[in-house]
Amino acid sequence: DTAVSQTPKYLVTQMGNDKSIKCEQNLGHDTMYWYKQDSKKFLKIMFSYNNKELIINETVPNRFSPKSPDKAHLNLHINSLELGDSAVYFCAxxxxxxxxxxxxxGPGTRLTVL
Amino acid sequence: AQSVTQLDSQVPVFEEAPVELRCNYSSSVSVYLFWYVQYPNQGLQLLLKYLSGSTLVKGINGFEAEFNKSQTSFHLRKPSVHISDTAEYFCAVSETIQGAQKLVFGQGTRLTINP
Incomplete structure (x- = not known):
């Protein structure tokens, strides 16, 4: 059984588009996170949610909007994609x-913005 | 704010040789330290963690780490590596921000095992 799953695994899109990444966990956990891993493999937290409420927002541009419909899901929506958004995004x-x-x-979502 | 420094960006080692991956953290009253491993094209997996107690921590896959408060270090070791240990290794310190856990990662060390 997959503990933390993300979809899609790969995402290639044009600058200016809007895209979403979905995350689901079946561990019964209360807290979920989004991380960004850049091209040099550096990992940085973006958001943290506990019981569907935002508790950490690490000065991420407001083009990024996380949404937690329930404790098992934390989705990430990105508006007006920029070249610098290209990275691997991990849910945890x-x-x-x-x-x-x-x-x-999770296994990560590789986002490439062209 | 806490910080973590991994002193080596790449470590090449021959199979069956010992390895040490170095990690230093910024000092704090309480410190919680983690080592995660990232195999190619996968997410991170916990190797081991130090919360308190014995300074020698044993993890999965034969890895261990020693917490050294005076040197603010948490180096990862394995006495004999295998090809399958080829991966990126991340040291992290955990802190509490606004009542939430925040993991601060080092830059990562790429361990390459040569036959």
Whole structure:
């Protein structure tokens, strides 16, 4: 069984388009995250949600809008895509919000903006 | 804010040789440290974590790490590597921001195992 899944795995699109990435976890976790991994493999948190509520927004441009319809899903919508948005986006989840928690990562979505 | 430095961007090693991947963190009163592994075209997977207690932490796939408070280090080691250990390895420190967990990752170390 897949613990954290993301769709699509690959996304190629033109500048200026709007796209969405979906994430689902079947671990029963309360907390979900979005990370961005750039071309140099550097990983940085973008958002964190707990019980469907936003708790961390790491100064991400407001073109990025996460949405959590329920605790098992955290989707990422990106408006007006720019070249610099090209990256691998990872979804993750954890049992709670404490600093000791293990985060479980999805397989990633490789976004290429042309 | 916490920070993590992985001192080597790439480490090439021969199969069955020992390996050490270095990680230093910024000092803090309480520190929670993690090592994650990313195999090619996959997501991250937890190798091990240090929360408290024994400074020597054992993880999956024969890896272990030692927490050294005086040197603010958390180096990852394996006594004998296999081809299948070829991957990107990330050290991370966990902090609490606005009541939420935030993982701050190092730059990653690419471990390449040569036959």
């Amino acid at each position: 989840s954890s049992q709670g919000t404490g600093p000791h928690n293990e985060q479980f990562f």
